[in-house]
Amino acid sequence: KYKLLLIINDLGSIIGKAGEAIKQLKSRTKAHIKISGRDEVFPYTEERIVLVVAPSHSMMEAVTFIHAKLRSPENTNSKAQRNNKKRHREMKLIISESSAGKVIGKSGHTIQKIQEDHKVRVFLSSKDEWGVASGERLCTVAGKEVDVNSAIQDVLNLIKDDPYAKLNKSLIYPAFPKFDCGGYQGYPGPIYQRPARVRGREGGVSAMAPPPLHNGYQSE
Secondary structure (H helix, E strand, O other), X not given: OEEEEEEHHHXXXXXXXXXXXXXXXXXXXXXXXXXXXXXXXXXXXXXXXXXXXXXXXXXXXXXXXXXXXXHOHHHHOOHHHHOOOOHHHEEEEEEEHHHHHHHHOHHHHHHHHHXXXXXXXXXXXXXXXXXXXXXXXXXXXXXXXXXXXXXXXXXXXXXXXXXXXXXXXXXXXXXXXOOOOOOOOOOOOOOOEOOEEEEOOOOOXXXXXXXXXXXXXXXX
16 A cells, blocks of 8 residues: 655546546545545645555556646646646655665665666655654655656555555644744744754854755655
């Protein structure tokens, strides 16, 4: 099983009118598909979560269906969607910690091969990045639609063959923690920003300055 991250505005095209599109997908693939609630987003993003549990032979069909909907002209031509053009070149999967090790491979050989074979870029979040639940890693695949699909097929094959893969089916993540960054100011934006100290006017160290961007969940 695997989880996908989707931009909130994208869900309409995937669910379809009166839920027809997703009903057809479930019927065709025999997959269990669950979508998080409107306010249940992945930590430090504005993206809803889709859980897909499917037989091994139809796992990829669900991904291909969703990916095609995300890149369809009717879904990308609106002003709001054009602003997400870079994000629409990506598919994001939440995979288990042990599966991430399979995807990376010894000395990074497997992930490098996937990128070279399919002409895509693959990013894996690190173990200590904020927003990743224990035992989970975020895998982002970016490139042309057909290339991303073929690369994800390799990733799913690695997940399928991983006897130690364990993934929580929950779509609800803990509330965002209150980081000590000059006083908590609420939701920190689409990505967490680490605190950094800077020199004050008198040469001393001032309070926390606006920190550098952390790229855990940002489109590269």
